[in-house]
Structures are given as C-alpha cells and as structure tokens.
Amino acid sequence: MTDRTIVAGVAIDTRHWIGGRRVGSAETFTDHSPIDGAVLGEIARGGAAEADAAMAAAKAAFPAWAATPRAERARLLHAIADGVEKRLEELAIVETSDNGALLRSHRRGVMPRVAHNFRFFADWLLQLEHEDFETRGHTNHVSWDPAGPCVLITPWNAPLMLSTWKVAPALAAGNTVVLKPAEWSPLTASLLADIAAEAGLPAGVLNVVQGYGGEVGSALVSHPDARRISFTGSVPTAKAIAAAAAANLTPLSLELGGKSPLLVFADADLDLAVDLAVEQYDNAGQVCLSGTRLLVESSVAEEFTRRFVAKASALQQGDPRDEATDIGPNIHQRQLEKIDGFVQRALTAGARAVIGGTPNEELGGLYYRPTLLTDVAQDSEIVQEEVFGPVLVLQTFDTEDEAVRLANDTRFGLAATVATGDRERAERVGAQLVAGTVWVNCFFVRDLQAPFGGSRESGVGREGGDWSFDFYCDVKNTVTAPNGWRNHG
Structure with a gap:
C-alpha cells in the first residue's frame, strides 16, 4: 500500500496527520472522483485508536499553544494563508477532482476565501476586546480563555473552505484542533496539514484524521478530552453527535440542513x-x-x-x-x-x-x-x-x-x-x-464578521466575528474591588 497519491499532478499524502507526523492505518477506504469515477487514492481509515492518538496530541500541545501570545498566533495564521495562496492552483484542481465543484469557482472564489478565513480571524483576534465597565465601583474585565482541544467535522460540498471556517477561529482562539474531513472529499485537508506544518504551526496544534463518521467520527465526538465540537452536515448525524457529546457536556456548534x-x-x-x-x-x-x-x-x-x-x-x-x-x-x-x-x-x-x-x-x-x-x-x-x-x-x-x-x-x-x-x-x-x-435582492453575500447559523432544525449556535470566539473560548469576567491593595515599597 502506497502512502501517497498523485491527483492532477499534485502529490498528496494519504495518511493521517497526528502530532506533527504522518500516521498510517491498518485499513483504507477508496476515494473516487465524481467527475468520471476515477480512483483518486486509497485513504487511511481511522478508528478509535487514531482518534485517541489525535486527541492525546491535541491535549499535549494545548498548554503551550494557549499560552502563545496573540500576535504570534496571528502571525502563524497569516503564514498559513500565505501557504494557501502559494498553492492556490494545486488546491483548486485537487478539490475539483475530489468533489466535482467548478474549477473556475475554486480558483476565483473558494480558495481565496480559504486564505481569507485565516487572515480574518488572525486580525480579529488582535482587536478582540470588551470595554471594562464598573459595578458599584468594582471593575469588570471580560476575557476570552482558550477552551481546549476542538473536534471539527466538516462536509464534502465545500471541503476546504468550510474546514478552515472552523479551523481558523479555533486556532486563533488558542485551541488545538482535530479535524475530521468528509470521507467523500478528504484530499485538501491533507494538503492543509502540509501547509500548516510548512508555516511553522507547532506539532499537535492541528491534527487531521480521516475515515468514516460512524467509526473515527463517533470516537472523536464522544471523547472526554474534546472541549468543543463543531459540525456541519445533516440533521440525523447532528442528533447522534449531540447525544454523544451530552455524556461529557461538550459544547456544540451545529450548522445543518435547509429548505430555504x-x-x-x-x-x-x-x-x-x-x-x-x-x-x-x-x-x-x-x-x-x-x-x-x-x-x-x-x-x-x-x-x-x-x-x-x-x-x-x-x-x-x-x-x-x-x-x-x-x-x-x-x-x-x-x-x-x-x-x-x-x-x-x-x-x-x-x-x-x-x-x-x-x-x-x-x-x-x-x-x-x-x-x-x-x-x-x-x-x-x-x-x-x-x-x-x-x-x-x-x-x-x-x-x-x-x-x-x-x-x-x-x-x-x-x-x-x-x-x-x-x-x-x-x-x-x-x-x-x-x-x-x-x-x-441578493444572495450568498457573506461577511465573516456577521453571525452565521440556523434556526429550528437548521442548527444550534452562531459563528463569525465575536460569535466564533464566544464559542471557541471560555468567556471570563474578572471583577476587581477598588481597594484592598497593599503598598510594597
């Protein structure tokens, strides 16, 4: 079994990315192109063991990444955006081969938006603040503390754009990530791992685990070390994820179906x-x-x-x-x-x-x-x-x-x-x-600073701008009394 495949001239590693290195699995699944049914590669098929390894890597990397100054986190996110732009054509042709969406759309809109996802949340992080306010002379100070390892499960219809819509704010917030891409379109997530590593993102901060939702996906969303779960997909799958997360009271963000x-x-x-x-x-x-x-x-x-x-x-x-x-x-x-x-x-x-x-x-x-x-x-x-x-x-x-x-x-x-x-x-x-x-009188005008999510069975929660950081962080209020200080000469 080879660990690499070539798609439209682009070399892609078909193994997982865990703890800063490539990790194989005993089993694989076959990825086909919807354009003509051609086999694109044999992809490592993760399960409970790979889920545990990825969560362990994310947990181990979390303290150092959470303590990384905002400016340095932002710099690294911009470096990832640079890497996306450098490989934009490769990402576009691979994603078109993998999910069948228009190549012209990937070139002109989707892949530039992938880079923008990283740049936007890097910049938003640097201006994220809430003005202090007074309560009977006491000072209230609001802060956003990183929550911990995040499990992000993404769909096949816009694989890289929707993955980075979650990955970028989660990383900006100081969290570590385990990304599980859709099994029908896994290839650009593997390339993203390479780009992040080349940008200098520390090992274990971003992990990519491939496989089926009912196998590795289930193991991830039920994992006790997951501190946030974000999912885009169908209502039935969301209900199963919510049931699994309930055992650990893991907060969820769910962007689901529509009949608009x-x-x-x-x-x-x-x-x-x-x-x-x-x-x-x-x-x-x-x-x-x-x-x-x-x-x-x-x-x-x-x-x-x-x-x-x-x-x-x-x-x-x-x-x-x-x-x-x-x-x-x-x-x-x-x-x-x-x-x-x-x-x-x-x-x-x-x-x-x-x-x-x-x-x-x-x-x-x-x-x-x-x-x-x-x-x-x-x-x-x-x-x-x-x-x-x-x-x-x-x-x-x-x-x-x-x-x-x-x-x-x-x-x-x-x-x-x-x-x-x-x-x-x-x-x-x-x-x-x-x-x-x-x-x-318009359609699909999306600004990342706007709240995004659904009502009723179309979802739970909102992401975008401050809403993303509110979800991916533990929002803290520190109240300080006006007196009680001792002078130290």
Missing part, C-alpha cells in the same frame, strides 16, 4: 429575481443555503417561469474543469440516487417537471439535470425535505401574509431570500422570516 425559501413579489425586478433563482443551482444544488423553494406572487408567476426556463435552459452542464461549465456532477452515486428518488416520488404524487426531472443521460455518470417542479403540495416531501441537488420547486401566493406563512412552514430555518422593490415590505417580511440569514 426565495420569495418573489410582483413589485420585484423580475430579471434580478430570475437571476437569483437560477443561482440556486450553484454547485449542482449542493449548497445548504440554497433557496430551493421559489415562492412567486401569482400575478407574475407565469412571466417569472417563462424567464426562468429560458435562463436555466442555457446553463451548460459538464466537466467542472471546463471554464464553460455552469453545473458539474453530484458528489456520489448514493447522492444521485437520493436526488432522483425525491424527484420521482414527487412526480408520482402529481408534481410536474417544468425542466429536468431526470439524470443527464447524455453525460451519464453523476450528472443530474437542473430541475424545476410545480404543482406540489405544501405538506409534500419535496417541499418539506432537503434534497441537496439541483432541484427547485415553485409555488405561488396571493398575499404577503400567505408568502410569509409558506416560507416559514418547514422544520428548517437556515436562510431566506426576498426579491421586492418595496423597502418597507422587505423590512416587514424579513422581520417575520424564521432564518439565520435573510438576503434582500
């Missing part, structure tokens, strides 16, 4: 609204924030649909490495079958496919046609459950109150998008929507 609405009012700029709706097919629909439920005011629904079909039909589906491609493959055969199952059950129940509705027979493999379904009931599975594929549903409404009612009528609450030309309506509707993020 996109509300289009008759007074909206329809061309803008159509652009926003078609954008929901980004990453082959594998975006938790996607507004997959198009709620369109009845008086403009026919015209909206006509324009939508024209624009969506012009999307180019194919190899994500091609600059002309707009939609690539879905991640895995299991995911493709799940997507098609949702669509076929909806069609059997009476839904109508305006466009799409099947895998792309011309391309074969894991490519699913961009799909829009209408004639769907509010309580139907296709309206209520997250598909996580290029599948949208269109419903109509007649009044603002009805639009809000339909928008809020799921168990999720991750995001919402509103298209309207009326500022007062935007404020009124936005205030009533159950969502962690509301976009008005």
Whole structure:
C-alpha cells in the first residue's frame, strides 16, 4: 500500500496527520472522483485508536499553544494563508477532482476565501476586546480563555473552505484542533496539514484524521478530552453527535440542513429575481443555503417561469474543469440516487417537471439535470425535505401574509431570500422570516464578521466575528474591588 497519491499532478499524502507526523492505518477506504469515477487514492481509515492518538496530541500541545501570545498566533495564521495562496492552483484542481465543484469557482472564489478565513480571524483576534465597565465601583474585565482541544467535522460540498471556517477561529482562539474531513472529499485537508506544518504551526496544534463518521467520527465526538465540537452536515448525524457529546457536556456548534425559501413579489425586478433563482443551482444544488423553494406572487408567476426556463435552459452542464461549465456532477452515486428518488416520488404524487426531472443521460455518470417542479403540495416531501441537488420547486401566493406563512412552514430555518422593490415590505417580511440569514435582492453575500447559523432544525449556535470566539473560548469576567491593595515599597 502506497502512502501517497498523485491527483492532477499534485502529490498528496494519504495518511493521517497526528502530532506533527504522518500516521498510517491498518485499513483504507477508496476515494473516487465524481467527475468520471476515477480512483483518486486509497485513504487511511481511522478508528478509535487514531482518534485517541489525535486527541492525546491535541491535549499535549494545548498548554503551550494557549499560552502563545496573540500576535504570534496571528502571525502563524497569516503564514498559513500565505501557504494557501502559494498553492492556490494545486488546491483548486485537487478539490475539483475530489468533489466535482467548478474549477473556475475554486480558483476565483473558494480558495481565496480559504486564505481569507485565516487572515480574518488572525486580525480579529488582535482587536478582540470588551470595554471594562464598573459595578458599584468594582471593575469588570471580560476575557476570552482558550477552551481546549476542538473536534471539527466538516462536509464534502465545500471541503476546504468550510474546514478552515472552523479551523481558523479555533486556532486563533488558542485551541488545538482535530479535524475530521468528509470521507467523500478528504484530499485538501491533507494538503492543509502540509501547509500548516510548512508555516511553522507547532506539532499537535492541528491534527487531521480521516475515515468514516460512524467509526473515527463517533470516537472523536464522544471523547472526554474534546472541549468543543463543531459540525456541519445533516440533521440525523447532528442528533447522534449531540447525544454523544451530552455524556461529557461538550459544547456544540451545529450548522445543518435547509429548505430555504426565495420569495418573489410582483413589485420585484423580475430579471434580478430570475437571476437569483437560477443561482440556486450553484454547485449542482449542493449548497445548504440554497433557496430551493421559489415562492412567486401569482400575478407574475407565469412571466417569472417563462424567464426562468429560458435562463436555466442555457446553463451548460459538464466537466467542472471546463471554464464553460455552469453545473458539474453530484458528489456520489448514493447522492444521485437520493436526488432522483425525491424527484420521482414527487412526480408520482402529481408534481410536474417544468425542466429536468431526470439524470443527464447524455453525460451519464453523476450528472443530474437542473430541475424545476410545480404543482406540489405544501405538506409534500419535496417541499418539506432537503434534497441537496439541483432541484427547485415553485409555488405561488396571493398575499404577503400567505408568502410569509409558506416560507416559514418547514422544520428548517437556515436562510431566506426576498426579491421586492418595496423597502418597507422587505423590512416587514424579513422581520417575520424564521432564518439565520435573510438576503434582500441578493444572495450568498457573506461577511465573516456577521453571525452565521440556523434556526429550528437548521442548527444550534452562531459563528463569525465575536460569535466564533464566544464559542471557541471560555468567556471570563474578572471583577476587581477598588481597594484592598497593599503598598510594597
């Protein structure tokens, strides 16, 4: 068994990264490219032993890293960002090969954002403070103490960006990290370990353990030395993680699924609204924030649909490495079958496919046609459950109150998008929507200083800016009396 693989000319170590060195496992799992099914490598498959080793390394490295001055921690995070930028093209092509997202997106947006994640939290750390305040003459001083080893479990749809969204603030806060990447897209996490080591990050501060959630993942989230757990993924997995963490009262941050609405009012700029709706097919629909439920005011629904079909039909589906491609493959055969199952059950129940509705027979493999379904009931599975594929549903409404009612009528609450030309309506509707993020006449505008998370079954907690440090730290208040000091000559 080889410990390395070559993907698009890039050498990648397929072993874990624990305590500043590469560690193999007795077993491996096979990583396939969703583009063409090619084998990308045999990846070390961790279990309880590797989880224990990684947690031990993180625990041992924690005291020194927690005591490292803020300025030095920030310097190292900037050095990691430098390393990401130096290897941006390699990271982009490897991630495209591994998860099938567009290469042009990785080059222009995703990998630059990876570097920005490190730079942002490095800089935020240096200005993190709370003004002292007085209580009956006593001084209150708020500080953020590092919490300890953090277990970070990340998804496959934006592997490196979402990993570093957690890794960067956890490290900035003075914690050590055990990162468990998704088994369907593990490769760039291994490259991140190399970049961090080259930047000078001390051994044991960042550890990467690969494998299946039910094996090494379960061992990590139930580990008594884990002081924080952050997870992005599905609701059922989150419930299992929460149950495991409960035994140790380990604090959790959970960013979960969504079934977000996109509300289009008759007074909206329809061309803008159509652009926003078609954008929901980004990453082959594998975006938790996607507004997959198009709620369109009845008086403009026919015209909206006509324009939508024209624009969506012009999307180019194919190899994500091609600059002309707009939609690539879905991640895995299991995911493709799940997507098609949702669509076929909806069609059997009476839904109508305006466009799409099947895998792309011309391309074969894991490519699913961009799909829009209408004639769907509010309580139907296709309206209520997250598909996580290029599948949208269109419903109509007649009044603002009805639009809000339909928008809020799921168990999720991750995001919402509103298209309207009326500022007062935007404020009124936005205030009533159950969502962690509301976009008005825009989509996917994300600032790292803003709180991010979901309501209801879309998550627990918020991260970003101060909220990240509030989660990854033990926030302390020190109260000092105004007198009682002794003078020492």
